Each structure stands twice: as C-alpha cells, then as structure tokens.
Amino acid sequence: MVSVRKSFLQLLFAGSFMKRWNDKHRSMELVEVDKQAHKMMVAWMLYERNSGHLSQPEKIALGLQIVEGGLFEYLYRLVITDIKPPVFYKIKAKPDHYGQLTAWVFSQLEPRVRALGEEFWERLRTYLAVPEADTPARRILDAAHLYASGWEYSLIKRDNPWDDELLDIETSFTGGLARFADLDGVGDLASGLFAGKKTTLGHFARLLGQLRFQTRWSQTPRIPETSVLGHMFLVAAYAYFFSLAVDACPARRLNNFFAGLYHDMPELLTRDIISPVKQSVAPLGGMIKEYENAELERRVFSVLRGGGCADLADRLGYLLGMDVGSEFHESVRDGTGPVRRVTPAELQDRCNLDAFDPKDGELLKVCDNLAAFIEAYTALRNGITSDQLQQAVWRLRNKYAATVLFGRVHVGALLADFD
Template identity: 65%
Template sequence: MPSIRKSLLQLLFSGSSMKRWNDKLRPMELFEVDKQAHKMMVAWMLYETNARGLPLDERLALGEAVVEGGLFEYLYRLVITDIKPPVFYKIKANPDHYRRLTAWVMDQLTPRIQVLGETFTQRFREHLAVPDRRDPASRILHAAHIYASRYEFHLIKHLNPWDEELDEIEEDFTATLTAHSDIKGVPELLTEGHPFERFASLCGRLRFQTRWSQTPRIPETTVLGHLFIVAACAYLFSLELNACRARRVNNFFSGLFHDLPELLTRDIISPVKRSVEGISDLIAQYEHDALERRVFSLLRQAGAPDLADRLAYFLGIEFGSEFETVVRKKDGKVLRTDWRALAESYNHDEFDAKDGGLLKICDNLAAFLEAYTALRNGITSDQLQHALWRIQGAYAQEPFQHGVHIGSLLADFD
C-alpha cells in the first residue's frame, strides 16, 4: 500500500482552522476539529456501553464502524465547509441533490485518500451513499454529534438572547437526542448531573486549553483538537500497517484520550518534567490520583467500571505511560512488547494490542503539523523553528520507526 502523504495530513489538520457557529456571538472561537474530538469521545462511551455482551468480532465490527464513520463524516464536513445545518438537511432530503453533492465531495477527496487503498475509498463511498443511515454505529455517531453540538450551543446561548433561532435550535437538539433514547447511555447524557453526563462534559473542557500557550500561532490549536488529529493519524497508519481490527480500534481511541490527564494538570512541557530529579514521577503520581478521583470514579458512579478500566488501559496506567506498546495475553495479563513482535506474533484481535510507539509518532507528527502550519501562516518564532528542527532531526536519524517511514513523510514538508 502507498504511504500516507503530506496532502492527506494537511487535509486532516485543516479542521483546526474551520470555525463553527460563526454567525453567532461567541465567548471564544469554536473549531470543527474540537467538536469532532468531543463527538468521538462521547461516541466511545456509547459504543462501549452498547457493545457489552457482544462476541468479540461483533464488538470490534461495531467499534470500527464508529471510528470510520466518524472519520468519513469529518472529511465530508471539511469539504462542504460552511453549509448551515438547515440547508444541508434540505439537501439530504432530496436524493438527487444529495447524490450530486456527494459525488462532488468524493471528487475532491479521492486524490488525497486514495493512498489508503481502494477498499478504504470504497467503504467511504458506500457510507456516504446513504444520507440517513440507521445502523447502530451511525445512530451512536449521530447521538454523539448532537450531544457535542448541544454542548457548544450552551456555551454561546446566553450571549445571543436576541437571536430568534436559539429556541428552535435547542428544541431540535433535545428532540433528536430524545429520539435516540433507546441507545444505552443516551438517557444519562440527557440527565444533567448524571456521572455519565458529567464525564462527557468534562471531556469537552479540553477545548479551553490552548497548546503551546506561550507561543503565538495561527491556528491556535487546543488539546481537544490535538487529540483528534493524533487519533485519526493513528488509525490511518494502522491501516497502512495492516493492523488487525482490535489494534486499529484501540489505536484510535488511545490517541483520542492520550492527553486526558492534561484536563487535570494542564500541559507540563518536557523540560520542566526533566528539570528536577524525581519531578516526573511526582507528576505521574499526581495525574494518576487525579484521574482516579475525577475521571474513573465518575464512570464507576455511572455503573460503568468496565469503561474506567478500558480508559486506564488506553492511558497506560499500569506501566506509567500511554506510549507503551502492549498486548493482553489469554490469562488477562498485560505485557509490554515491541512493534516487530506485535506484527509477527500478536497481530490478532484476541491480543487486544495497542501500538504505544505508533501513538508517540502520531503525537510528534501532530505537533509538527501545528508548528509547520503556523510558520507557513507567517508566524516567526524560535520555539516553532526549534520544534520543527527537533522532530525532523529525530526521525532523520531513524527514518523507519514502528513500521512507518516517518522520515520520508516529514521530508515532504521541506
């Protein structure tokens, strides 16, 4: 399979500049990539809740349908850009109009996504061919989409008291979520103060944290948006590596949540962690305690201890790092491994593998995209230049890591 290239990465990143609610007065800029991250976090909770008791193959099939459906909808949204929802819904209601719009969207996207293979492109076409899909994964995604949009709406509602659209928008959000109440977890999302809803709301706050907070950039990315870019890259690289379905799904959701502790500690940069002996261990212990108190406990209170355990697995709590490559043996024991052993011996769904080394590459790649784009947009900064030099230099020495030709990919940006 051809390798992922610069044009696809730049397309994924473009959602960091795509503004939402830009016809309303806003307390802060709201961006598409942040909304997508929040949507997929909520979709993960609904997926895990509704997959309980399913056989492994059915559970993973549902998980991948949720992941790919979310990616397909994001890429579609990037192309149609500022079509307001009421207008888009009218287009979807007319089969001919929707077919023509979708054909045009695919014409725009195909040159960039074809590196992922014809099978992926065909799945994309088939997903878009049906405007209102009613399968379980699509309904989970739609409920998560409405929740995340409703969360943003509540941020701007009080600033727009004169806007006659607001009551109608809120009623539509509530009615649509209520129509999905047969999905386990949705009634709890509708119940303010329920631990499930509190956790979903907590995740949304990551949009308030700006990355590189002391470095001017355009666009100013948030921790929430960064998580989605890392997750998307992790999934797409997993396809390139011919990873099994469990690895693909795990890599996406591990990337999506890997910086969740920053909600509790904010972004503590590596030089600070290395400046005082023992401070890194102290920070790790604090993050663990805070996660237990403010995150895992919420999921347990919601009657979902399995979700708390799953999130701990994604975050690498057992080994102290989200970037450890791990597998789960048949006896339930989690073991560290390396990418070669993973590919040769553990690339099977039953091992529940997670490519921590690949996540680290994707984390660095997302930071590289942030710095590169800011510099291309005219922001001159020693910190940004140093970040590009550091990341490119690291992969120039070892261009092939975790099965990915990351050095040649970064060379595309020269």
C-alpha cells in the first residue's frame, strides 16, 4: 500500500529553500528545485532522442528508470544539502566513505519515504548504494545534470571575473558533456550552451531555463519565493507519487510525471496569470489559451519540427493536451491512432494499460493546486501575513475537502494534516 504523507510532500518542497552556488556572487538566487526541473526537462529530451529504436516496453522501462533515478538523486541531495561538488566527488571515489554517508542519508529518508511502499524504498536503496553505473538511464541523467548546472554557471560567470575556480568549473562541464557525445542531442546542447551556436535542442533548453526568471505570486511577498520552473518540478514529483498511490500503469506514471514537468511551459509566453484574474473576466481564459497555442506553435513546435525534432514536438503536444483542449483533461490513444479524451473513471477502470498511453488530467490538476497550497501554507508559517495567501489556503482546503482520487488518495485528509 502506497501512502503519500505531509512530511514527504514538505521534504520535496524543501528544495525551494536550498541555495546553489552560494559561495559565488549571484545576481539572482539559484535554488535546487529549479535546477532539478531543468535537469529533468533536458533528460526528457535526451530520453526521447535516444529511445526510438526500443520496443514500447523497453522504452517505458528506460523512462521510469530515468524518472525514478532523478527523484532518488534529488532526495539524496536534499539530505546532504551544502556539500560542495568537488568534496562530494572525492567522497564518491572512496567506497567506504560513500557507504557511510549513504547509510546516514537512508536513516534520514526512511521515516518520510518508506510509506511509499517497500518496492519503492528498495529501488531507492539499490540505486543510491552504487554511486556510478554505466547504464543508459544514468548516462542520460548525468548528461542532463551537467547541462543544467552548466546553464546556471553561464548566469554567474560574468559576475565572478576574479574567481580562480571558474576555469576549472567550466572545463568540468565541457569535458563532462564530451563523455556523453555518443548520446543523440548532447552535442547540440553543449554547442548551444558553451559555443554559442544556434541549435534546435540548445534553443529549446535555453528557453526552458528562462522559466526560473518568472516568480510565482509575483505581487505577494513569500518566503521562500518560488519560480514557475521549480513549481513545475514539484507538480511532476507529486504527480508521480500520486500515480503510484492510485496504482497507475507504468506508461501512465511516466506520462503524468512529464506532463507535470511541462504543464506551465506556455507561461514562457504569457507569464504567470493568477487564477482569480483568469476567472474574473469570462472570455479571458479562452483568449489566453488561444494566444498560448498560437505562440507555442510559432516559437516552440514549428522550431522543433523545422530543426529535425518533430518527435519532440509531437510528444510535447500530447503531454500538454493540445489534442483534447487542456493538459488537465484525461487522454489516451491506441497505438498510432488519434488522441481522444476520456473520463477519469474510464481512464482508471478501462484504460489503465500501457497500450493506451494514458495520461491523467484531474490528478495533475490536484497536484498543481497542492503545490500552490504548500507554497502559500509555507509562507504563512514563515510569518508572511497576506490576504491572498490566507484565501488560497482556505479556498483549496474547501475545494478538496471531500476529494478522493480513484478511491485511494483522500486529498482532503492530506490537506487537513497541514494544521
């Protein structure tokens, strides 16, 4: 039995507090949850580009290894917090030292993670017990990690001209990515980041990174502030663990994670328009959606297709619910057949099979609102008094007081734990 608890959701949110590059001068704060989002977006690109030759079961299995590997690494990182990368790499190089550190990490994670089930707990322990492994999933995650960290480095490079570590840091990124040059897409990402070349994947990855510049609740002071990028990762993680709790099939778990990861990507084009504004003017929601779709086609989908990445454009369109009207609608498709919308009950009862390529809508919306609830709740607990934050907490508690996802996850009871 998989149980998602308050303490685990708060642990996942803790990456919003965790500063990165905090020994360097920074023109803006860089936090762990934003980096994890960018990393997993790049991992998705590399996954799609390097799995076309696989059968459907093999591709789904690789995707789940990437998603869970990324989540395991994030959980590990949350516990070891501020160990500088060079120090951590030295620890990893000594099995005894790494084993001692990892045993302590497990002791910290177990009270909050084990409720997700013995199978998940054992997968986490098995993955983290071995610091290095030359598997396709690990190589994709390592390449994505280097790119996302390198992108952050590009933000602070000009702010630290006196820093004698910069040359070694940049060499570690360029040299590290060179080790993965055999992966389709890595060369384009690296040359787009470090050589200034205009490549299709490089353009897309840099565009996604800009979502960390967009602050959520921009007119409401909060501690911590959260970006659209970090919010997307939290929604993806919550969606994955809720998918485990409702016994979603492997393809559905995978789709729910990546749909959550990209669900706010259109805000690159419109910024974060808060729900009360969208809902207060009747035609506004439809107008925004129409504009988003047109700009997505012009600035993202057409660029990907024109640059030889039609597979990414098509898959991204499915994750964003372009064929069913919203990312928050349930959708399925049979093999290469057309995408169609289904009800939540139909998805759970009849279409919860890999062959249908199923993707949730209502579950994703719950996770989106849950992430907003935790953002508001945490700010209030940290002493920020705001009518907007209080109203958001009250509204979401009431909205989901009686909501039970597929008879397995009582959302109201979960929110009630946040007293």
